[in-house]
Amino acid sequence: MRNRNLWLALIGLLAVLALWVDFTETRIEIGFLGLQREIRTVLGLDLQGGIQILLEADVPPNQLVDRGNLEDTRRIIENRVNALGVTEPVVQIAGTRRIVVELPGVTNLEQAVNTIKQTGLLEFVDAGATPIPEGTTIRTSLDLPITGTAPVTATPSLAPTPSLTGTAEVTGTAPLSPTEPVYRTIMTGRNLRSARPQLDEFRQPEVAFTLDAEGTRLFAEYTSRNVGRYLCIVLDKKVISCPVIQEPITQGQGVIRMGFGGTLADAEALAVTLRYGALPVPLKIVDTRNIGPTLGQESIRRSLIAGIIGFSTVALFMILYYRAPGVLAVLALSLYTALVFAIFKLLPVTLTLPGIAGFVLSIGMAVDANILIFERLKEELRAGRDLAMAIDYGFERAWPSIRDSNISTLITCAILYIFGLNFGASMVRGFALTLAIGVAASLFTGIWVTRAFLHVLLDRLRPGVHRGWFGL
Amino acid sequence: MIDIIGKRYWYFALSLLVIVPGLISLALYGLPLAIDYTGGAMLELRLPAGAAPSSEEMIGIVRQATGFPTADIRAQPSLQGTLIIRTREMDAATQARVMEALRARYGDVVLERFESVGPTVGAEVTRGALVAVAMASVAIMLYLTFAFRQVPHAFRYGVAAVLALLHDVAVVVGAASIFGKVFGWEVDALFLTAVLTIIGFSVHDSIVVFDRIRENLLRYRGEPYERIVNHSILQTLDRSLNTQLTLIFTLVALLLFGGTTIRQFIATLLIGMISGTYSSIFNAAPILVVWEKREWRTWFRRPAEQPVP
Numbered sequence: 001m002r003n004r005n006l007w008l009a010l011i012g013l014l015a016v017l018a019l020w021v022d023f024t025e026t027r028i029e030i031g032f033l034g035l036q037r038e039i040r041t042v043l044g045l046d047l048q049g050g051i052q053i054l055l056e057a058d059v060p061p062n063q064l065v066d067r068g069n070l071e072d073t074r075r076i077i078e079n080r081v082n083a084l085g086v087t088e089p090v091v092q093i094a095g096t097r098r099i100v101v102e103l104p105g106v107t108n109l110e111q112a113v114n115t116i117k118q119t120g121l122l123e124f125v126d127a128g129a130t131p132i133p134e135g136t137t138i139r140t141s142l143d144l145p146i147t148g149t150a151p152v153t154a155t156p157s158l159a160p161t162p163s164l165t166g167t168a169e170v171t172g173t174a175p176l177s178p179t180e181p182v183y184r185t186i187m188t189g190r191n192l193r194s195a196r197p198q199l200d201e202f203r204q205p206e207v208a209f210t211l212d213a214e215g216t217r218l219f220a221e222y223t224s225r226n227v228g229r230y231l232c233i234v235l236d237k238k239v240i241s242c243p244v245i246q247e248p249i250t251q252g253q254g255v256i257r258m259g260f261g262g263t264l265a266d267a268e269a270l271a272v273t274l275r276y277g278a279l280p281v282p283l284k285i286v287d288t289r290n291i292g293p294t295l296g297q298e299s300i301r302r303s304l305i306a307g308i309i310g311f312s313t314v315a316l317f318m319i320l321y322y323r324a325p326g327v328l329a330v331l332a333l334s335l336y337t338a339l340v341f342a343i344f345k346l347l348p349v350t351l352t353l354p355g356i357a358g359f360v361l362s363i364g365m366a367v368d369a370n371i372l373i374f375e376r377l378k379e380e381l382r383a384g385r386d387l388a389m390a391i392d393y394g395f396e397r398a399w400p401s402i403r404d405s406n407i408s409t410l411i412t413c414a415i416l417y418i419f420g421l422n423f424g425a426s427m428v429r430g431f432a433l434t435l436a437i438g439v440a441a442s443l444f445t446g447i448w449v450t451r452a453f454l455h456v457l458l459d460r461l462r463p464g465v466h467r468g469w470f471g472l
Numbered sequence: 473m474i475d476i477i478g479k480r481y482w483y484f485a486l487s488l489l490v491i492v493p494g495l496i497s498l499a500l501y502g503l504p505l506a507i508d509y510t511g512g513a514m515l516e517l518r519l520p521a522g523a524a525p526s527s528e529e530m531i532g533i534v535r536q537a538t539g540f541p542t543a544d545i546r547a548q549p550s551l552q553g554t555l556i557i558r559t560r561e562m563d564a565a566t567q568a569r570v571m572e573a574l575r576a577r578y579g580d581v582v583l584e585r586f587e588s589v590g591p592t593v594g595a596e597v598t599r600g601a602l603v604a605v606a607m608a609s610v611a612i613m614l615y616l617t618f619a620f621r622q623v624p625h626a627f628r629y630g631v632a633a634v635l636a637l638l639h640d641v642a643v644v645v646g647a648a649s650i651f652g653k654v655f656g657w658e659v660d661a662l663f664l665t666a667v668l669t670i671i672g673f674s675v676h677d678s679i680v681v682f683d684r685i686r687e688n689l690l691r692y693r694g695e696p697y698e699r700i701v702n703h704s705i706l707q708t709l710d711r712s713l714n715t716q717l718t719l720i721f722t723l724v725a726l727l728l729f730g731g732t733t734i735r736q737f738i739a740t741l742l743i744g745m746i747s748g749t750y751s752s753i754f755n756a757a758p759i760l761v762v763w764e765k766r767e768w769r770t771w772f773r774r775p776a777e778q779p780v781p
Contacts, residue, residue, distance in 0.1 A: 046733070054593065109586065113564035286590035288564065295516075295584045295733070302730050310725035314718045321714065353734050354665060357726060361669075361741070364722040368715045372680065375711040401683035404619045405676035411611045412672035416665065419604040431665050 004459070007452045015335050021342035039345050043104075044352035044430060047300050049293030050104040051112050057097040058282040065097045069280040074099050076279060080115050099283065109290050117285075121237075122189025122274065126222070127230035131242035132183075138237060139182045186222050186231070191215025195274035197267035200257070205267035207256045209274060216252030224248040233274070241270060303356040310360050311337065314367055322374050328453040329370040329446075336366050336445040343437055355430035362438025365409075369446030372398040391454050395447065402447070409439050477702040480758035487639060487755060490747075494646010497653060503645065504652030506660035509598050511591035513562035515570065517555045518582040525578070530557065537573040538566050548656070552732045554584055562588050585733075601664045605641070608668060609634050612675050616682075623686050628763050633678040636748075636756035640674045641667060643747040644740055662737040670744030673719075677712065677752035684708050685757070697764045701757050709753070716749045 025040045045052055055077075057065045070093055078091040081101060090102040106112050125140050132138060195209040211219055223231075223245050232242040233256075243256050258267050315333065318326040340359065344351060377394035385393065416432035476483070507514055519525070530547035534540070534557055546558045562570075567586060574581045616630035623629075644667060651657040684704035692700060723745065727738045762768070 056590075056592075107583075110564045110568040285563065286593050288586065288588045290583065290586035292518075292582060292584040294518075294582065299733065302732070303726075306726045306728075306730040309729055310722035313721040313725060317714075317718060317721065354662060354737065357730065357734055357737065358669075360722055360726055360730075361719075364715075364719040367718045368676075371711050371714045371718070375708075375714070379707070397687070400686075401680045404616075404683060405679045407619075408612050408615060408675045408679060409672040411615060412608050412668055412675075415604055415608045415611065416668050419600050419607070428661060428665050431669075435669070 004452065004455055007448075008456060011335070011449055011452060015338060018335070018338040018342040021345055022338055040348070041345055042348045042350045043296075043300070044350045044355065045102055045104060045289070045296075046291050046353045047296045047351060048104045049107070049291050049296040050102065051106045051109055051291075052103075052287075052289040053101045053113065053116065053285055054094070054287035055099045055101065055116070055283040056286045058284040059097075065281055067096075070097070070099070073279050073281040073283065077101065077116055084112065084115055098286075105293070107290070107292065109288065113285065113288070117283075121235070122192070123234040124186045124188070124219075125183040125232045125234050126186055126226070127183060127232045127242055129229055131230045131244070132232050132239045134239055134241060136239045138232075138234065138239060140185045140234065140237065141182055183232070183234075187211075187215050187218045189274070191218065192274055195271045197264060197271045198255075199264065200255070205258045205262050205264040207258075207267050207271045207274065209254055209256070209271075211252040211254075213252075216250075219252070219254075220248065220250040224250065233270075299353050303353065303360070307356070307360050307363075311363055314363060318367060318370070322370075324457065325370075325374050325377065325450075325454060328450055328457065329367065329374070331453060332370070332445045332449045333363065333366060335449060336441055337363065339445065340434075340438055340441045343441065344434070349433055349437065350430060351434075352430040354428070355434040358431040358434035359438060362435055362442060365439065366442035366446055369398075369402050369406075369442055370450055372402055373447070373450065387458055391451070391458065395451055399447075402443070406439050406443060410436055413439070473702075474706060475702060476705050476754065477698050477758055477761055480754075480761065483754035483758065487751070491639070491642045491646055494643065494650055497649040498646055501649055501653050503649055503659045504657055506658040506663075507558070507587060507589045507594070508661040509594045509659070511561055511589050511594040513559045513567075513588040514586070515557045515559075515567070515583065516550065516585035517557065517574065518553070518584055519555060520579050520581070523578040530555065533573050533577060534559065534570055537570045538562065551735075561590055604664075604668060605671070608671050609637065612637070612671075616675075616679070619679075620682065620686060623689055625763075628760060629682050632756045632759040632763070633675050633682070635759055636678050636751040637671050637674045639751045639755055640670050640744055640747045644670060644744045647743050648740065657736055660736075662734065663740060666737050666740040666744065669741060670748060673745055674748035674751060677715075677748050678756040680711065681705060681708050681752050681757050685760070698761050701761050705753055705757050712749055712753060716745065719745050 021039055027038050057070070059065060074091055074093055077099060078089070081089045081091060081103065084103065084106065086103045086106055088104055090100070092100045092102075094100045101112075101116060103112055123140055125138070191212050191214050193210045193212050193215075195207055198206060198208050200206050227245050227247060229245055230242045231245055233240045241256070256270065258270075311333070315330040318329050318333075320326070322329065340362070343349070344359075349355065373394050376398045377390055380390035380393045380397075381387070413432045413436035417429055417436070419428075527547045531542060531545045534545050534547070535542055538545075538559065540559055544560045548556055550556050557570075567588070571581065571583060613630035613634050616633055617626045620626040620629045648657060648659050648663060652659065681704060684707055685701055688700045688704050688707075720742065723738055723742045727735065727742065730738060
């Protein structure tokens, strides 16, 4: 008796807690546990609107991608994305060679892609007669927005300067410190069309590159006049390599020899830098998804209506068909709904449209445990047992089928969750996760909570009467 | 007493009647695979009120903006009043050009949804799907063999449940093929989710019936197997129908009022759930009887002695 009241008190407490979590959006801090958690509903891209981009390492399929490099790449992309000012961008490694970027609330796909794919600033600068050591940070005639508060003048050059982008802004008013030379930029990475590693006829590694029309003109002009001098490849103002100009390059195609002791890996690394700027792993976009914000809002509204209607019909059916136990089942079901939603907010589970579908569906399933038990209960009552016995037998006998069927559903959920990542979109996982949480919670509310309720009802009833209350 | 087991071949025939047209459609037209599997791009647009361009006009605009051949562009209105354009894979810059061209022509065009999937991703999804279905079947078969280890021939229960499961997959895949042809349905990543859920429920339903058989076998030793199975089906019939009803309630609510983007998903689930309940009562349990009596020995030999066609 006392035990039962304790059960009820616990269930009541749980219900109050769950409801509190359901209806608040706040931060909780439990000091002595060091627990900090934000309680809020996390909406997936399909409900909130936004952009999802799947990037894949642009290397041959059988080539392994170094985990550390991939992680560096992820961090660089995260930094770039942060510049967009999105509230909660997600940049995650997916599998062994992919990175998922999610940008909630962003609508301009082109801008997003450009931000992600933006390469570091690659420049080819005129180093004159002496090479600059690798890794040196230099100033160039090309003004950079990041550093460029102080206007820069171009270095005086004997050769007539071909007009360059960026030099147009040169004002020449700010004096330059004499200690810091400013190197002239011949062209930027924009003019580079391709770069790939290869071996020359002596099996020495080199990087072959091709230029676009403007690059070809600029390069032809410059290299014809500067044979024997040094041309430095500079990424974000940092010198990467300073090859010597051995002969004029006039056709827009050339090679950078790696020199004595250079390896093919060095050539590959240089080619990657030339092509992609700073990313350690070259990336290509393999999948883009863009959901407009109105579609998301509409989906939320509709799911809510569907949930309410689904819940009400199930409740009505249960009460009409099973009477008193039906009422209890509906109470347990309400607790179930509050509980599951609270778990979603606490974990948190990102709610997607399929995820909500899984949740609403699990309401239907949660009732199944009750139906199984109540049918058993009725059978036992028909067989002439008194109520208390019938309730205990009903639960006991229904348990194996509830257990086995729910375990098989959980097995399916687990397989969906494990393989969900391979299905390209995370929505499969969302569905599996919400369904699994629903199944677990329904075992609790459908069995223990309903049973506690039934026994409390029984304590207030005289056995033998009120059989009509059980739909008999 | 209703005799379900006695009429088992009629119920098998009914299953075939539903499955065979679907399989024929599958053989003739295949599955209407969405870009999730094939690769390609999809734009869902909402045009301002009053603008009702023809498909040809749309295709013309898209072709000019993208440079894709006409054969690679399809445009069709959706049930929700939006316009869906499908093309081969498209990058962000191309998408921006398409939107620019459309806005120049029709004014305020809203891009509700844009997806572009590379062919390698699509192939991976297909492979992953097959692996997942196979894995789920094996895992469930193993679990059932374990759960029924106390009754003779526990393995049969696992096999019968998986056969019923394959029945439901066949029904749903066949339906998808037919509806793809008739209503323009598409098989996307969500369809796969639906199929896997149906597998879960189908087994769930079979287990409830099997569980009763397990219990009754231990209780009524010596009774003919056939009678025990039939009795078990009848005992669980109320529960099966009631569970089915509640599921149908929630699914119909989702179908009528839920998000438009998941409508096909819900409809697929609905078909699968109904098939799942049917197969657990009328296929899975009778298969156990067929197996117990080794009836296949008389299938082709002496038709005169067969109880039902």
